[in-house]
Amino acid sequence: MRHPETASETLSKLGYRLTPQRLMILDAVEGADSHISAEEIYTKVRARYPHMNISTIYRTLELLKELGLVTETNLGDGRVRYHSIKNGHHHHLICHKCGEVFNIEEEILSPLWSEIKRKHNFKVDMKHLAFFGLCAKCRK
Secondary structure (H helix, E strand, C coil), X not given: CCCCCCHXXXXXXXXXXXXXXXXXXXXXXXXCCCCEEHHHXXXXXXXXXXXXXXXXXXXXXXXXXXXXXXXXXXXXXXXXXXXXXXXXXXXXXXXXXXXXXXEEEHHHHHHHHHHHHHHHCCCCCCCCCEEEECCHHHHC
């Protein structure tokens, strides 16, 4: 049984060069414990490669997003953050008051997507979604 392709295998198969910069950016995104911003990627990569340019980070992230290898989302702090597809699909609950972020799995929203398709004949292609509200601690 063949394992799913890695992002670098996908890039290579599609004819994109596997430059050291691209590989370091991929490594930063795939190695992040949670969603990571372009600025955070820049900081990580510059520690190993001081000549990295922030525009290279943005161009590479845009390419990875177009190829479906990363998703981007705004978790309410004004920064776009990126997440590797290999880490799975999930959505977010974000507390307005304390800022805590809770991940929710795709399966929870599947009935909603099915109902939208049934009622409106519209197929939702939602990669990351953020719901804002108040967590249990902040509602007390």
